[in-house]
Amino acid sequence: MALANAAPESRPAGMIEILLVEDNLADVRLAQEALKEIRAPHRLTVARDGVVAEELLSETRPGAAFSRPDLILLDLNLPRKDGRELLEKIKADPRLRRIPVIIMTTSCAQEDVVAAYDLNANAFVRKPMGVDSFVELIRAIDAFWLRSAVLPPPE
Numbered sequence: 001m002a003l004a005n006a007a008p009e010s011r012p013a014g015m016i017e018i019l020l021v022e023d024n025l026a027d028v029r030l031a032q033e034a035l036k037e038i039r040a041p042h043r044l045t046v047a048r049d050g051v052v053a054e055e056l057l058s059e060t061r062p063g064a065a066f067s068r069p070d071l072i073l074l075d076l077n078l079p080r081k082d083g084r085e086l087l088e089k090i091k092a093d094p095r096l097r098r099i100p101v102i103i104m105t106t107s108c109a110q111e112d113v114v115a116a117y118d119l120n121a122n123a124f125v126r127k128p129m130g131v132d133s134f135v136e137l138i139r140a141i142d143a144f145w146l147r148s149a150v151l152p153p154p155e
């Protein structure tokens with residue numbers, strides 16, 4: 001059945017740009033491994049702190065070396081500028097606010113969950129431990145955010 005293999009329209013054309021904002025190197029490696037495992041055509045850019053992420057995002061424009069991400073995976077606890085502050089900036093920026101931002105953190109404190117949704121996070125997930133559960137989460141994120149959800153065009 002050829003149709004079953006056709007790429008759904010909701011998937012961004014070509015390479016999927018993912019920005020991972022994560023200071024923990026072990027978690028960066030898990031994410032890289034998980035993305036490789038699910039074989040989604042992607043380009044992963046990693047920012048190890050909130051300031052670097054903000055600089056990268058401020059440079060997104062046509063022709064720039066770093067393209068506007070299709071998805072942002074954002075840790076909350078980060079050096080220099082934390083994930084809450086970065087989330088607030090992203091969601092206040094008309095050029096960036098439509099990008100799905102998934103908070104991925106070890107904290108599941110209710111106040112963090114509430115604060116993240118109040119700042120318009122698109123989803124909040126607990127950072128998995130170990131490669132198998134990381135792969136399952138990345139697979140679920142890909143299936144929903146990049147294959148099922150119809151996303152608005154960039155502003």
Ligand SMILES: [Mg+2]
Binds near residue numbers: 022024075076077
């Ligand atoms: Mg962290």
